[in-house]
Amino acid sequence: MLSLQLQRLVVLLLSLFSLSIAQYDPIKDFCRRHGHQSAVVDNRLYIDGGLVNWKPFTSSSPNYTNPFLTFSDLTTETKDMPTLYANLSKNATVPNVMGGKLWEDSVNKRLYLYGGETYQAPPTNFLLYAYDILKDKWDSFGPPTGTAAIIPTSFGAGVSIPSRGEAYYYGGFHNNGSVPGWAGPPQASNRLIKYDMDSNAWSNVTGPDQVRRAEGEMVFLPIGDAGMLVYFGGSQDLYGNGTLTPEPLDTIFLYDLANARWYAQKATGRIPESRRRFCGGATWAQDQSSYNIYIYGGSGFPPSTAGFDDIYVLTIPSFQWIRGPYPLGSNVTGPFPKNMMSCNVVNNAQMLVIGGSNSNATGYECDVDTVGGQHNMNLGEENPENAIWARYQPKLTTYAVPTFIMSAVGGRNTGGARVLTPSGGFNAPDLSVLMTRKAIISTRTPTRDVSQATSSGASPSGGGEPAPALSPGAIAGIAVGGAVVLIALLVGCCCFIRYRQKHYKGPRHPSQGVPPNGWGPSGPLTPASPAITQISYAHTGPTQPQSPVMLPSVPVYPPAELGGHDNEQYRTARASPASVAAKLETSTWGTHASSPQTLSPPTPGSGPYPNRSPSYTERDPRTMQPGAPYWSSPPPQMQQPQFQPTQEPQGANSWLSVSRDGQQTWNRPASSH
Structure with missing residues (x-):
């Protein structure tokens, strides 16, 4: 039994914990x-x-697991982005994960939370939780039922099809953050999970092949008889041990829902550099003559892991990759590579890109904190500036095919595409027929009373200002959950201290305390090292000239954005910085063969926000190119962990410099390191 003093300490810590969460x-x-x-x-x-x-x-700021459920009202805008609200409930029984999926059910007004992994905490047995939008509460639908073995993963690719009442999730990682009791290295999955919303039934569907994949993207297109899932990019786990190689973006996998059959199609055009943890969304011409999948950003592979700040479009049925209008240089990436953000298409016309980890960050500035990390991509460039990065327009509900896509497929901005087949033909005869059909979208009947639902995204309180951050129930739920964790930690600490007092025989020297098991110097803000098992990335040889390879210094603190299995290497680095630093590799400019650009502060009124408030102009970090993404302050510059390649890349000490006038020069350093 705990002593009276310890009980008082528990009460005090619980009080402090509740206050820290609520603050x-x-x-x-x-x-x-x-x-x-x-x-x-x-x-x-x-x-x-x-x-x-x-x-x-x-x-010294640590990462925090986000316990909040928030929303943006897509019918209004504040400071050129959708208005934010944070008064939704989420009790402590609902897991807080990263790399999972919210499956939307717009018919029954629910959000299903599937997959993901915990951060610095052990995972629990999987239960399917759903947020009831009408009642502002969470319901548990229990563990998966049926004979199919359903083991959730993290950082897979998921999509929901509300009109069919179906949701899908392909690939992803099994690791000790996603599966209770998992031992050993992470392992990717080769399965496609299907969930039927109306019957609460699960299926474990075979993938396109036996290759294990993760970190890619999947979208739904209303093409064929019942629609198709389209998957591409990410990582391959060829050996089932967490050693990953790139999934080339010239191969596109399609799953025909009507016939439950996979196809693989080769893509042509300007193939994007291999990437993982990017995001994307799909839209289509008004006559559905072309379906256009926009992707943004992503992290790279060794030896160049900095990642990407660029836009590409995959247009179907011609299966062409098209370089987007940002950045302007065709052989460079932008200066702010990001990964692990989310992309959501709104009314087929705009795509909101939320947050993201800034892989080359070294500073501690925020990501447009005044608008909650929201960035808007105008898919049809329908704005006075003809820019793809632009202010959000609540009333924009139609998609116009932009000029850079029309130049590849022909037609006009409403459709009429003339290039309807891949340049090398379809890999499967069936695709030549399926690509000419428009899916029949049936009307699904709700299985519960949804008469109180409205189409407005206004605040439940009805006011023009954001409602309070948390309901009392949410605060209480978070506090109770935290109390359980704290009590468990205190009991464990007491047992450990008693064990040490009983068994420790040597002299005690208060001035020679053992360093904390975390990063950097000890202190109340020093984050603890996570326990997620490490993923390694195998380098299979360069496909293009690489940027110069440099050895970074090991930071005293970890990048604040790193989560999951990316952190283990920094814990090792702290224990032996010299040996680990010798193994780290990075490049100065992503995987693109180019030299860094010098960016100067903007002049008032420049860029895609000429009419924005003075505070926006003053905090803009650079001269905005037409269509450049908007930051409220200079982007963070913190380094991301690098991954050791399995073999030395050829030509790693040579790189290509591209000047502003387009001249290309090969360079080789005077000496190699």
Whole structure:
């Protein structure tokens, strides 16, 4: 039994814990987020889980698991982005995960939370939780039923099809953050999980082949008889041991829902560099003559892991990759590579890109904290600036095919595409027929009373200002959950101390305390090292000239954005910085063969926001190119962990410099290191 003094300590810590949770306002205190889940239902974009950094953000600020469910009202805008609200409930029984999926059910007005992994905490046995949008509460639908073995993964690719009442999730990682009791290295999955919303039934469907995959993207297109799932990119786990190689983006996998059959199709055009943990969304011409999948960003593979700040479009049925209008240089990536953000298409016309981990960050600035890390992509460039990065327009509900896509497929901005087949033909004869059909979208009947639902995304309180950050029930639920964790930790500490007092025989020297098992110097803000098992990335040889390879210094603190299995290497680095630093490799400019650019501050009124408030102009970090993404302050510059390649890349000490006038020069350093 705990002593009276210890009981008082528990009560005090619980009180402090409750206050510390309650003191964070998910809107006012927001700085950065990544690894979250998001979905759109009835003009609301819901954001759940992931990792966040609160203000003030410093070198000693840790990652925090995000316990809040928030939403953006897509019918209104504040400071050129959808208005934010944070008054939705989420009790402590609902897991807070990163790399999962919110499956939206716009018919029954629910959000289903599937998959994901915990951060610095052990996972629990999987139960399917659903957020009831009408009643503002969470319900448990229990563990998966049926004979199929359903073991959730993290950082897979998921999509929901509300008109069919179906949701899918392909690939992803089994690791000790996603599966209770998992031992050994992470292992990717080769299965496609199907969930039937109306019957609460599960299926474990075979994938396109036996290759295990993760970190890619999947979208739904209304093409064929009943629609198709389209998957591409990410990582391959060829050996089932967490050693990953790139999934080339010239191969596109399609799953025909009507016939439950997979196809693989080769793509042509400007193939994007291999990437993982990017995001994307799909839209299509008004006559459905072309279906256009926009992707943004992502992390790279060794030896160049900095990642990407660029836009590509895959247009179907011609299966062409098209370089997007940002950045302007065709052989460079932008200066702000991001990964682990979310993308959600709104009314087929705009795509909101939320948050993301800034892989080359070294500073501690926030990601447009005044608008909650929201970035808007105008898919048809329908704005006075003809820019793809632009202010959000609540009334924009139609998609116009932009010029850079029309130049590849022909037609006009409403459709009429003339290039309807791949340049090398279809890999399967069936595809030549399926690509000419428009899916029949049936009307699904709700299985419960949804008469109180409205199409407005207004605040439940009806006011023009965001409602309070948390309901009392949510605060109480979080506090109770935290109390359980704290009590368990205290009991464990007491047992450990008693054990040490009983068994320790040597002299005690207070001035020679053991360093904490975390990063950096000890202190109340020093984050504990996570226990997620490490993933390694195998380098199979360069496909293009690489940027110069440099050895980074091991930071005293970890990048604040890193989560999951990316952290293990930094824990090792702290124990033996010299040996680990010798193994780290990075490049100065992603995987693109180019030299860094010098960016100067903007002049007032420049860029895609010429009419924005003076505070926006003053905090803009650079001269905005037409269509450049908007930051409220200079982007963070913190390094991301690098991964050791399995073999030395050829030509690693040579790189290609591209000048502003387009001249290319090969360079080789005077000496190799």
